[in-house]
Amino acid sequence: MPPQPVRFMVLGTLRVYRGETELDVGGPQERAFLALLLARPGQPVAMTEIVDVLWGAEPPRSAVNVVRRHVGSLRRLLEPGLPARAEGRWLVRDAGGYRLVTEGDRADLPRFRALRETARHSAVTAPARAAELLTEALGLWHGPIGDGIPAPARGHPLFDAIERERLSAARELADAALRAGLPEPALPPLRRAAADHPLDEPVHAGLLRLLAAAGHRTEARTVYATVRARLAEELGIDPGPELTDAHDALPGEPAAHGALPYVTPSQLPYDLPLFTGRKAELDEALALFGAEQPRPGTVVIGAVGGMAGVGKTTLAVHWAHRVADRFPDGQLYVNLRGFDPSGAVLEPGEAVRGFLDALGVPPERVPHGLDAQSALYRSTLAGRRVLVVLDNARDAEHVKPLLPGSPGCLTLITSRDELPGLVAAHGARSLILHPFDEDQTRALLVRRLGAARVAAEPRAAHEIGALCAGLPLALACVAARAAAHPHFRLADIATELREAHGSLDAFARADASVDVSTVFSWSTNAVSPDAARLFRLLALHPGPDVTLPAATALAGLPERRTRRLLAELTGLHLVAEHSPARYTLHDLLRAHAGELVHAHETETERETALDRLHHHYLHTAHTADRLLAPHSDPLPPPPAPEGARPEPLPDDHRALAWLTAEHTVLLAVVTTAAASGRPARERLACQLAWSLEPFFDRRGHWHDALTAQSTALDTARRLADPVLIARGLRGLARIEGRLGLHTRAVPRLEQALDLFTRLGDDTGLAHTHRSLGWECDQRGDLPGALRHNRLALALFRTLGDRAAQASVLNSVGWYHALLGEYRPALTHCHEALRMLQDLGDRYGQAATWDSIAYAHHHLGRHPHALLGYRNALALLRDLGVPYLEADILTRAGDTHLAMGDEPSAREAWTEALALLRRLGHPDADAVETRLGGGEERSGAC
Numbered sequence: 020m021p022p023q024p025v026r027f028m029v030l031g032t033l034r035v036y037r038g039e040t041e042l043d044v045g046g047p048q049e050r051a052f053l054a055l056l057l058a059r060p061g062q063p064v065a066m067t068e069i070v071d072v073l074w075g076a077e078p079p080r081s082a083v084n085v086v087r088r089h090v091g092s093l094r095r096l097l098e099p100g101l102p103a104r105a106e107g108r109w110l111v112r113d114a115g116g117y118r119l120v121t122e123g124d125r126a127d128l129p130r131f132r133a134l135r136e137t138a139r140h141s142a143v144t145a146p147a148r149a150a151e152l153l154t155e156a157l158g159l160w161h162g163p164i165g166d167g168i169p170a171p172a173r174g175h176p177l178f179d180a181i182e183r184e185r186l187s188a189a190r191e192l193a194d195a196a197l198r199a200g201l202p203e204p205a206l207p208p209l210r211r212a213a214a215d216h217p218l219d220e221p222v223h224a225g226l227l228r229l230l231a232a233a234g235h236r237t238e239a240r241t242v243y244a245t246v247r248a249r250l251a252e253e254l255g256i257d258p259g260p261e262l263t264d265a266h267d268a269l270p271g272e273p274a275a276h277g278a279l280p281y282v283t284p285s286q287l288p289y290d291l292p293l294f295t296g297r298k299a300e301l302d303e304a305l306a307l308f309g310a311e312q313p314r315p316g317t318v319v320i321g322a323v324g325g326m327a328g329v330g331k332t333t334l335a336v337h338w339a340h341r342v343a344d345r346f347p348d349g350q351l352y353v354n355l356r357g358f359d360p361s362g363a364v365l366e367p368g369e370a371v372r373g374f375l376d377a378l379g380v381p382p383e384r385v386p387h388g389l390d391a392q393s394a395l396y397r398s399t400l401a402g403r404r405v406l407v408v409l410d411n412a413r414d415a416e417h418v419k420p421l422l423p424g425s426p427g428c429l430t431l432i433t434s435r436d437e438l439p440g441l442v443a444a445h446g447a448r449s450l451i452l453h454p455f456d457e458d459q460t461r462a463l464l465v466r467r468l469g470a471a472r473v474a475a476e477p478r479a480a481h482e483i484g485a486l487c488a489g490l491p492l493a494l495a496c497v498a499a500r501a502a503a504h505p506h507f508r509l510a511d512i513a514t515e516l517r518e519a520h521g522s523l524d525a526f527a528r529a530d531a532s533v534d535v536s537t538v539f540s541w542s543t544n545a546v547s548p549d550a551a552r553l554f555r556l557l558a559l560h561p562g563p564d565v566t567l568p569a570a571t572a573l574a575g576l577p578e579r580r581t582r583r584l585l586a587e588l589t590g591l592h593l594v595a596e597h598s599p600a601r602y603t604l605h606d607l608l609r610a611h612a613g614e615l616v617h618a619h620e621t622e623t624e625r626e627t628a629l630d631r632l633h634h635h636y637l638h639t640a641h642t643a644d645r646l647l648a649p650h651s652d653p654l655p656p657p658p659a660p661e662g663a664r665p666e667p668l669p670d671d672h673r674a675l676a677w678l679t680a681e682h683t684v685l686l687a688v689v690t691t692a693a694a695s696g697r698p699a700r701e702r703l704a705c706q707l708a709w710s711l712e713p714f715f716d717r718r719g720h721w722h723d724a725l726t727a728q729s730t731a732l733d734t735a736r737r738l739a740d741p742v743l744i745a746r747g748l749r750g751l752a753r754i755e756g757r758l759g760l761h762t763r764a765v766p767r768l769e770q771a772l773d774l775f776t777r778l779g780d781d782t783g784l785a786h787t788h789r790s791l792g793w794e795c796d797q798r799g800d801l802p803g804a805l806r807h808n809r810l811a812l813a814l815f816r817t818l819g820d821r822a823a824q825a826s827v828l829n830s831v832g833w834y835h836a837l838l839g840e841y842r843p844a845l846t847h848c849h850e851a852l853r854m855l856q857d858l859g860d861r862y863g864q865a866a867t868w869d870s871i872a873y874a875h876h877h878l879g880r881h882p883h884a885l886l887g888y889r890n891a892l893a894l895l896r897d898l899g900v901p902y903l904e905a906d907i908l909t910r911a912g913d914t915h916l917a918m919g920d921e922p923s924a925r926e927a928w929t930e931a932l933a934l935l936r937r938l939g940h941p942d943a944d945a946v947e948t949r950l951g952g953g954e955e956r957s958g959a960c
Contacts (some may be wrong), residue, residue, distance in 0.1 A: 193225025282379030454489030
């Protein structure tokens with residue numbers, strides 16, 4: 020029987036096949052040696068160069084003998100049964116070194132070069148043929164050349180030169196495809212080249228031109244925003260002329276909506292069922308908008324101005340509901356809290372990220388920096404008809420990053436400021452609200468109290484309107500109490516109001532004899548003492564809203580009692596329950612409560628209430644941290660003061676739900692606690708930020724994590740506490756790594772390693788080694804990743820930390836598998852799995868089953884691999900982790916194909932593709948190529 024042909028693949032992960040069987044090349048040095056031979060196909064490689072690539076400047080004395088042993092191993096691998104010391108046909112001595120014989124199409128690099136050379140001859144006369152050949156050539160690449168071999172070896176100039184050949188071919192393909200008018204088939208290899216070289220501007224410029232020509236203009240804008248942000252962050256430069264010109268040439272009206280899936284948002288708050296008294300203003304607002312859709316080329320901005328409590332939000336929301344049906348692509352709403360008395364203003368970046376999330380953009384696709392995020396937001400809205408309500412803006416600069424750039428969108432903005440900058444620069448239409456006149460006041464009271472009751476006491480109704488200064492908020496408070504006591508005479512209510520006293524001078528009308536706080540003081544005097552105290556304490560809460568358990572901690576009362584008090588406040592419109600068990604205060608009422616809490620509660624009482632509140636959040640977040648990441652290293656929180664009452668979280672599902680609901684509040688607590696000037700509370704801010712790390716990582720909220728971790732590190736440095744500084748460095752570095760800011764992350768981790776060493780903190784050392792291992796992985800240094808994880812494992816074993824041991828055992832096994840060392844991979848992963856099952860860590864079990872299945876697949880044990888993938892999928896589906904589910908489905912499909920079961924493979928890939936498309940993840944292209952029968956499949960087994 021003739022020997023089976025051998026195929027060599029080096030354009031991506033190094034792979035060798037005999038027939039259809041993938042061969043296990045062996046250790047890292049043998050793989051690096053083989054990659055070097057393949058990088059010079061058919062040419063001899065001198066022994067000195069081989070030694071230099073494998074060991075660098077300081078080779079061992081035995082280097083030549085080791086190379087010869089590698090030669091023998093590779094020959095036996097390529098030709099089983101080859102006699103000892105026989106040369107064989109594939110790896111031969113030549114010119115004092117070695118040469119790999121690569122015949123015909125049996126190596127991908129010569130095939131790539133041949134296709135590219137043929138394409139060059141066709142480029143002028145037959146651009147379609149050139150594009151076809153270049154697409155085939157670039158389809159041979161599945162990542163950077165020699166991906167997975169040790170990083171020092173991959174640093175050889177030869178590999179870099181071949182990588183530049185790929186980039187040149189990518190640019191040639193873009194040109195040929197555009198000339199031929201066939202952009203779509205050329206997109207997959209251009210997307211892969213751009214992903215592997217995120218800072219190469221010419222490749223990204225070619226990709227932008229192809230995307231625009233194919234109608235994927237939204238994706239083109241997203242690509243530009245992402246690369247622009249990376250250039251700024253990593254190199255500190257702006258895009259060059261070629262990339263800028265490609266972006267500037269993008270048409271304004273997209274024909275299609277690219278790779279990011281669009282989710283139709285519906286965020287408008289509830290319309291006020293008793294809306295009344297603003298007919299003239301509403302007619303004026305609707306007239307600003309017009310009976311028809313906005314004319315093309317116009318972005319209509321309605322700026323609704325007026326003093327606090329005059330009803331700006333109520334009118335804007337009612338107006339928005341009236342016209343919402345004209346915006347089929349959805350409605351966005353955000354309360355920017357521009358005049359929040361607590362100072363917890365919602366910054367534009369946080370608001371933009373919230374909108375992107377509502378529009379279905381996965382967090383991991385959101386670029387770094389406000390400019391890039393705003394560009395992605397505008398790109399996502401391009402060509403759509405969306406209604407955007409920006410409530411409580413501080414000034415024009417507060418809202419500019421949130422303005423859509425697309426014709427057909429309507430933006431409604433409310434602010435106490437008249438926003439002259441928007442009127443001048445953006446053509447905004449202004450609508451200024453004034454307090455109710457006598458007729459409007461009477462209409463409101465009739466709507467709330469009934470016509471008969473108002474008609475019976477017209478003079479008293481008139482006086483109530485005057486005493487409320489015509490402000491709808493104040494009138495609503497008075498009307499609520501009158502409605503709750505139908506037997507009260509309106510004259511008596513007016514007398515009470517007249518005799519009440521307030522002190523909220525900042526909100527007094529210049530033409531009124533009383534200020535608004537008169538009404539609020541009268542309302543709070545009408546509630547029980549405990550309810551009045553709770554109302555005052557709510558002013559101390561830093562977030563946009565407060566839950567029943569948090570209010571319970573703030574008050575230090577039993578939850579049942581607190582619920583009754585909140586119901587009492589809600590009944591008089593002092594507090595609004597905007598969703599079940601979540602309460603908010605109008606900023607006027609919050610300001611009034613803030614004055615009262617300083618007048619009635621001592622500093623000790625205020626600080627004690629805040630301590631209870633902060634410990635409520637810290638202890639609940641700490642519990643959630645332990646459920647989501649039992650192998651993590653959080654600082655144990657100090658004992659909670661009496662009355663803090665953390666929320667019970669029975670499992671990781673409830674932990675994720677709580678963290679998701681409290682996301683914005685927790686960020687506000689970190690910020691305000693860090694700025695408190697009280698060391699104990701500043702330490703709490705650091706601990707809370709670190710407790711949120713598993714949640715941010717699981718959900719991909721890395722930009723919010725960056726803010727929290729930066730605050731924690733700044734606070735730790737201010738406290739000059741080396742323990743906190745070490746943890747702060749590690750926490751911030753982890754997030755920077757997730758955002759691709761590796762040049763920042765690695766030095767921080769090295770500083771943290773040094774600090775933990777000096778502190779004698781072996782736990783901190785172990786976790787930092789794990790983070791450094793991940794950074795090595797991102798640079799392609801798999802041996803370095805394995806080394807750091809082994810160091811971490813040794814430390815965890817000494818410490819007896821079973822949860823961390825179990826997690827890092829899987830990491831060690833995974834890196835063994837990536838290095839082709841499948842048997843030690845299985846040994847480590849099975850040990851990890853037993854421990855994780857004992858610990859009940861389902862997320863860790865899923866990751867470990869994936870590692871086990873990967874190793875079995877590459878050992879040819881395909882039924883074992885499928886079993887592992889099924890076990891991982893069952894766990895991930897229950898946990899709700901769609902990206903990892905798609906990743907495993909893709910590998911399961913590869914295993915089905917390796918078994919010859921193409922229908923099952925296609926079923927798994929189709930399911931993976933649906934998940935990835937829903938996430939808008941770039942991995943979707945590789946799965947789609949598998950389904951199309953492209954080159955991706957040739958390496959699947």
